Amino acid sequence: MLTALLVIAILVLLIVAHEFGHFISAKIFGVKVEEFGFGFPPRAILFGTWGGTEYTINWIPFGGFVRLFGEDENAPRGRGSFTEAKRWKQAVILAAGVIMNLIVAWMLFVGAYWVGILHVVDGADVPGEQLLVTDIVPGSPADAAGIRAGDTIADVVDPGGVSSALTPDGVLNFVQDRGGEELSITYVRVDATSTATVRPANAVIAQDAGRPAIGIGLALVTARSVGLIGAMHDASIATYNAFIVVFSGLWTIIKETLHGAPDLSTVTGPVGLVSAVGQAAQNGVGYILSLAAFISVNLAVINLIPIPALDGGRIVVVAIEAAMRKSAPRLAVQLLNTIGVALIILLMITVTYHDIANLIA
Numbered sequence: 390m391l392t393a394l395l396v397i398a399i400l401v402l403l404i405v406a407h408e409f410g411h412f413i414s415a416k417i418f419g420v421k422v423e424e425f426g427f428g429f430p431p432r433a434i435l436f437g438t439w440g441g442t443e444y445t446i447n448w449i450p451f452g453g454f455v456r457l458f459g460e461d462e463n464a465p466r467g468r469g470s471f472t473e474a475k476r477w478k479q480a481v482i483l484a485a486g487v488i489m490n491l492i493v494a495w496m497l498f499v500g501a502y503w504v505g506i507l508h509v510v511d512g513a514d515v516p517g518e519q520l521l522v523t524d525i526v527p528g529s530p531a532d533a534a535g536i537r538a539g540d541t542i543a544d545v546v547d548p549g550g551v552s553s554a555l556t557p558d559g560v561l562n563f564v565q566d567r568g569g570e571e572l573s574i575t576y577v578r579v580d581a582t583s584t585a586t587v588r589p590a591n592a593v594i595a596q597d598a599g600r601p602a603i604g605i606g607l608a609l610v611t612a613r614s615v616g617l618i619g620a621m622h623d624a625s626i627a628t629y630n631a632f633i634v635v636f637s638g639l640w641t642i643i644k645e646t647l648h649g650a651p652d653l654s655t656v657t658g659p660v661g662l663v664s665a666v667g668q669a670a671q672n673g674v675g676y677i678l679s680l681a682a683f684i685s686v687n688l689a690v691i692n693l694i695p696i697p698a699l700d701g702g703r704i705v706v707v708a709i710e711a712a713m714r715k716s717a718p719r720l721a722v723q724l725l726n727t728i729g730v731a732l733i734i735l736l737m738i739t740v741t742y743h744d745i746a747n748l749i750a
Contacts, residue, residue: 392667399681401427403493403688405453410489411482412455416440418478421458421469429454457482476711483700483707490689491628497682498624504675505614508623518611520555522576529593529604534585536576536605543582544575557607564589568601612675627679631686639690 405427415422421441426432428447436444459470466473471482502508510518520542525532545553545560548570553563564572568589575584589601615623669676693701 395677399677399684401453403490403681403685406493406685407486407490407688407692408453408455410485410487411457412442414482414485415455415457415471418474418482419469420471420474420478420482422455423458424454424456426454426456476707479707480704483704486700487689487692490685490692491632494631494682494685494689495624495628497678497685498627499617499620501675501678501682502615502620502623502627503617504673504678505612506673506675506679507610507612508615509608510611511609517613518609520557520560521608521610522605523608524606526593526604529602530587530590531574531585531603531605534574534587535583536574536585536587537578538606540576540578542574542576542607544573546573546575556609560605560607564603565601572603624682628682628686631683632690635683635687635690639694 408425412422412425423441424443424445426445426447429449430447432445433448434446436446438444457471459466459472471479474482507521522536522538522540522542524538525536542555542560544555545563547563547567553560568591570588572587572589573584574587575582577583587603589603591601592598593602593604594600665680669680692699695705696702697706
């Protein structure tokens with residue numbers, strides 16, 4: 390129950406932040422904001438009216454919205470109307486929600502690194518550093534021995550009792566010099582320590598077939614807290630990487646959909662999100678902040694999809710109107726919005742089905 394409430398709190402925070410981006414940019418460009426609502430109608434409470442904007446709490450406690458003057462085709466027009474603002478201003482107002490989600494993601498990553506989460510270090514002597522398995526070559530000696538990505542290497546010993554230096558380069562050189570010998574690797578997985586025996590072999594790494602290897606990728610990591618400046622630097626890299634990962638994943642799904650075989654097994658919906666947040670909560674506040682940051686990047690990327698019901702689609706419509714030098718036919722826009730909403734609902738149903746199926750499995 391607490392995990393579900395935490396998920397709702399994260400989503401509400403991120404969606405309200407998205408809407409605040411639209412709100413503040415509209416204010417800057419002189420477009421009247423008639424209402425800033427927390428939750429969705431029907432209205433529950435009117436806090437008050439400041440600067441011509443009503444601030445409300447609504448009965449459906451999920452997300453929020455910004456109602457702009459003149460945004461509705463049937464609404465009266467005049468000074469401060471969204472539809473009468475210059476096209477580039479409309480585009481900036483629409484894009485501001487995505488920008489705000491990226492800013493919030495960066496701030497959350499800053500908090501995560503400042504509190505302390507696992508991150509790669511440069512090999513210097515860092516308190517609490519661990520040698521983490523980052524990937525395993527399928528069919529390799531390490532794979533056959535049962536070592537998995539996410540394990541922590543505690544020791545690597547040869548038949549003579551000599552141990553390797555616990556660094557990526559140290560293990561690489563140690564293994565390379567002991568081709569064909571049985572090595573004992575001690576590793577930790579979820580607080581359980583195990584030992585596996587592996588024998589380095591040639592042709593494990595395709596691009597370096599002549600070098601003995603066990604098929605394991607390693608990185609030195611630590612969960613130590615970093616200073617604010619370091620956290621800001623690491624957060625910038627993490628935000629960029631998260632954007633690339635999410636964008637690439639979405640593009641892959643789109644291409645697979647066009648070929649008639651989309652793989653949604655890796656897509657997480659509301660049900661799967663509860664499980665993910667629950668696991669993050671067990672590891673500490675930093676991991677909750679990091680997961681919330683990643684979700685914020687997801688919201689930014691999803692809103693860039695050129696579906697009329699989303700910001701990306703509305704920006705495309707504004708761009709077309711700018712090129713045509715006239716407003717797009719309202720009936721066509723409404724029809725596209727309806728189709729867009731239907732596609733989003735279908736996607737949500739499909740993803741939720743996969744979440745429940747995976748949970749049952």
